[in-house]
Amino acid sequence: MAFDIDMIKEVYELYPRKIEAIRKLINHPLTLAEKILYTHLWGGEAKETYDRGVSYVDFSPDRVAMQDATAQMALLQFMQAGKNKAAVPSTAHADHLIQARVGAHKDLQEGINKNNEVFNFLSSVCNKYGIGFWKPGAGIIHQVVLENYAFPGGMMIGTDSHTVNAGGLGMVAIGVGGADAVDVMAGMAWELKFPKLIGIKLSGKLNGWTAPKDVILKVAGILTAKGGTGCIIEYFGEGAKSISCTGKGTICNMGAEIGATTSTFGYDDSMRRYLAATGREDVVSMADQVSEHLTGDAEVYANPEKYFDQVIEIDLNELTPHLNGPFTPDLATPVAEMKETASKNNWPTDIEWALIGSCTNSSYEDLTRAASIVEDAVSKGVKPKAILGINPGSEQVRYTAERDGLIEIFEKFESTRIFTNACGPCIGQWDRPGAEKEEKNSIVHSFNRNFRKRADGNPNTMAFVTSPEMVAAIAISGKLDYNPMLDPLLNENGEKVFLSEPKGSELPTEGFDVEDNGYQAPADDGSNVEVVVDPNSERLQLLTPFDAWDGENIMGAKLLIKALGKCTTDHISMAGPWLRYRGHLDNISNNCLIGAINAFGGAANEVTNLLTGDKSEVPATARAYKAAGVPSIVIGDHNYGEGSSREHAAMEPRHLGVKAVIVKSFARIHETNLKKQGMLALTFDNESDYNKIQEDDLFNFLDLESFSPGKQLTLEIIHNDKSKDIIKLNHTFNSQQIEWFKNGSALNLIKSNE
Ligand code: MIC
Numbered sequence: 001m002a003f004d005i006d007m008i009k010e011v012y013e014l015y016p017r018k019i020e021a022i023r024k025l026i027n028h029p030l031t032l033a034e035k036i037l038y039t040h041l042w043g044g045e046a047k048e049t050y051d052r053g054v055s056y057v058d059f060s061p062d063r064v065a066m067q068d069a070t071a072q073m074a075l076l077q078f079m080q081a082g083k084n085k086a087a088v089p090s091t092a093h094a095d096h097l098i099q100a101r102v103g104a105h106k107d108l109q110e111g112i113n114k115n116n117e118v119f120n121f122l123s124s125v126c127n128k129y130g131i132g133f134w135k136p137g138a139g140i141i142h143q144v145v146l147e148n149y150a151f152p153g154g155m156m157i158g159t160d161s162h163t164v165n166a167g168g169l170g171m172v173a174i175g176v177g178g179a180d181a182v183d184v185m186a187g188m189a190w191e192l193k194f195p196k197l198i199g200i201k202l203s204g205k206l207n208g209w210t211a212p213k214d215v216i217l218k219v220a221g222i223l224t225a226k227g228g229t230g231c232i233i234e235y236f237g238e239g240a241k242s243i244s245c246t247g248k249g250t251i252c253n254m255g256a257e258i259g260a261t262t263s264t265f266g267y268d269d270s271m272r273r274y275l276a277a278t279g280r281e282d283v284v285s286m287a288d289q290v291s292e293h294l295t296g297d298a299e300v301y302a303n304p305e306k307y308f309d310q311v312i313e314i315d316l317n318e319l320t321p322h323l324n325g326p327f328t329p330d331l332a333t334p335v336a337e338m339k340e341t342a343s344k345n346n347w348p349t350d351i352e353w354a355l356i357g358s359c360t361n362s363s364y365e366d367l368t369r370a371a372s373i374v375e376d377a378v379s380k381g382v383k384p385k386a387i388l389g390i391n392p393g394s395e396q397v398r399y400t401a402e403r404d405g406l407i408e409i410f411e412k413f414e415s416t417r418i419f420t421n422a423c424g425p426c427i428g429q430w431d432r433p434g435a436e437k438e439e440k441n442s443i444v445h446s447f448n449r450n451f452r453k454r455a456d457g458n459p460n461t462m463a464f465v466t467s468p469e470m471v472a473a474i475a476i477s478g479k480l481d482y483n484p485m486l487d488p489l490l491n492e493n494g495e496k497v498f499l500s501e502p503k504g505s506e507l508p509t510e511g512f513d514v515e516d517n518g519y520q521a522p523a524d525d526g527s528n529v530e531v532v533v534d535p536n537s538e539r540l541q542l543l544t545p546f547d548a549w550d551g552e553n554i555m556g557a558k559l560l561i562k563a564l565g566k567c568t569t570d571h572i573s574m575a576g577p578w579l580r581y582r583g584h585l586d587n588i589s590n591n592c593l594i595g596a597i598n599a600f601g602g603a604a605n606e607v608t609n610l611l612t613g614d615k616s617e618v619p620a621t622a623r624a625y626k627a628a629g630v631p632s633i634v635i636g637d638h639n640y641g642e643g644s645s646r647e648h649a650a651m652e653p654r655h656l657g658v659k660a661v662i663v664k665s666f667a668r669i670h671e672t673n674l675k676k677q678g679m680l681a682l683t684f685d686n687e688s689d690y691n692k693i694q695e696d697d698l699f700n701f702l703d704l705e706s707f708s709p710g711k712q713l714t715l716e717i718i719h720n721d722k723s724k725d726i727i728k729l730n731h732t733f734n735s736q737q738i739e740w741f742k743n744g745s746a747l748n749l750i751k752s753n754e
């Protein structure tokens with residue numbers, strides 16, 4: 001039986017009535033995204049329609065998921081909200097904190113030893129507040145969610161940007177900051193700007209070396225890293241139906257890399273098969289009764305231009321394998337063009353490591369397709385040139401893969417390393433031998449992100465994202481520019497051989513199996529469970545509420561940093577070694593903006609402390625301003641805060657006394673996170689005003705007293721030579737969000753309403 005089946009039953013029972021209510025209001029055929037959004041309005045049936053890209057709407061998600069690196073902060077905040085139990089089914093997953101070093105067994109034990117305090121904290125908070133806990137080794141949050149919790153037509157939020165993976169099972173699943181999760185777990189509405197809709201029609205059928213991953217690698221190339229911002233992407237067409245459920249998950253997963261709010265697919269047979277294989281026939285029979293509501297209307301898919309804000313068409317027959325990177329997931333190069341492109345750009349082509357795993361590509365099907373390549377190479381006498389590292393997505397996948405002989409196949413290559421069922425190298429939890437030498441090199445992986453330093457901490461590692469089967473092929477050839485369709489390999493006898501096309505099984509023929517899935521159910525009554533946080537802990541710290549706004553204009557603020565170019569959440573609050581401090585706001589604040597490039601001087605983590613005139617590190621400078629009672633601001637470029645959902649990227653500057661972040665444009669989750677923590681998240685009305693900001697300027701906010709929705713704010717910039725600029729700033733705060741600012745944070749507001 002599926003988890004939380006009563007909740008799912010209720011959602012489906014209410015579907016027909018809610019859809020009928022919408023049809024009365026909207027007199028055109030409906031996309032799937034609209035159906036899911038309008039059936040999940042806070043307050044029940046739809047009473048009005050909303051403007052895409054304009055209206056703020058209160059929603060009522062069905063469930064919440066959190067991963068260990070963000071759950072700590074989310075749950076520390078939830079503990080302050082004064083509730084006894086999470087109001088909707090919620091889970092936390094221990095997956096980000098385990099380092100990949102020698103192999104699954106040892107690494108897992110080491111991970112548990114090193115993170116014991118944090119895992120115990122999460123386990124006891126979950127136990128207390130009725131939250132399911134998936135222990136270390138159980139798997140990566142989004143795979144575990146797909147296998148156990150996702151259901152067609154449902155809505156969920158998760159404190160991780162790749163929560164969107166559940167779109168593979170026809171959900172609207174959205175990545176958020178912890179404070180948003182707190183709203184939902186506290187039984188309150190969850191607010192989102194009604195998204196715009198992009199329709200992607202998939203025609204034809206994947207074939208040969210082309211994989212579901214190539215669909216999204218191609219889409220990323222078309223839309224770029226911010227092209228999906230504020231949009232839900234809905235896939236449809238014959239090609240969509242031909243892709244497996246986990247393949248759909250891969251496509252939705254990487255929608256995060258183009259800034260999409262989420263992506264989804266209509267309910268179809270691939271989902272039925274996946275639900276049944278993962279023990280959820282009960283969900284299939286319920287979903288089947290409302291199946292017409294769990295996909296877009298036929299008329300929408302027949303004339304998509306009329307109903308979506310943008311339509312893209314991809315012919316899967318024509319699609320070829322891609323490699324995206326380095327340093328950004330939207331730089332798409334077809335495998336067939338890699339030789340030329342790599343040599344033009346001077347990308348190293350020798351590959352030492354090739355990695356399969358992450359929430360994007362670690363399904364049973366992924367492993368079978370990659371294993372088929374390895375088996376083929378072994379049978380043709382070809383030895384791998386690079387090391388193949390594999391992180392299975394969940395214990396269920398790993399156990400089944402072992403039972404079915406897949407792990408054994410991978411291990412026919414002596415150099416293969418099977419790592420823990422966890423994020424591992426995808427989030428810098430990788431003790432790569434030699435990384436400290438910072439040599440220029442390339443790696444390939446089947447993950448989703450490839451920002452600088454992300455996998456092994458080496459700024460000179462260029463990571464290329466591709467499908468698991470291409471990762472396996474590149475591991476064998478040892479060459480980034482290897483094209484398996486054209487290039488022969490030399491086997492042990494010196495003969496030229498070609499690798500055969502990958503073959504896989506969508507699902508295990510004997511079904512999934514697992515001995516211990518790693519799940520811990522919460523206590524029925526958690527009131528006696530005690531959660532202890534050691535006041536001397538360096539990893540966990542109870543939160544102190546941020547100060548409310550004093551009602552005065554912010555005057556005399558100094559510039560902490562003007563960030564130049566790409567500034568992702570990895571630049572603002574780096575992961576890897578810093579994951580250690582995710583539950584301790586003061587300690588993790590020591591990584592605040594240390595990866596951002598200072599527009600003055602061009603270095604990372606080097607700014608001028610304007611109180612002393614000395615060069616200093618960003619966090620130390622912020623602390624100096626804070627200690628002196630001087631407010632500070634941060635300036636940024638386009639798509640500021642792209643990437644992760646981690647709210648640390650907003651809480652750290654807030655904790656260090658930054659009052660406003662002013663940029664050319666924001667990534668969605670980060671903008672909300674800033675607002676939630678009581679910060680001013682503002683954009684230049686005139687983008688070129690970015691150029692007016694000088695290192696030693698003073699900033700005065702002239703009209704904060706009249707801060708109101710839709711009204712610009714005015715910033716006075718006083719330059720060193722006493723000349724002045726007055727510029728206009730835009731914002732997207734609604735009146736509720738302005739209250740967050742006034743109260744010091746959204747959480748302060750929840751508490752004051754208690
Ligand atoms: C990531 O992929 O960057 C992460 C680590 O999963 C993050 C969450 C985090 O920073 O903890 C995400 O994608 O939201």
Ligand code: SF4
Pocket residue numbers: 096140141160162358359360422423426427447448449
């Ligand atoms: Fe984990 Fe990587 Fe997925 Fe983030 S993207 S949840 S770090 S596997």
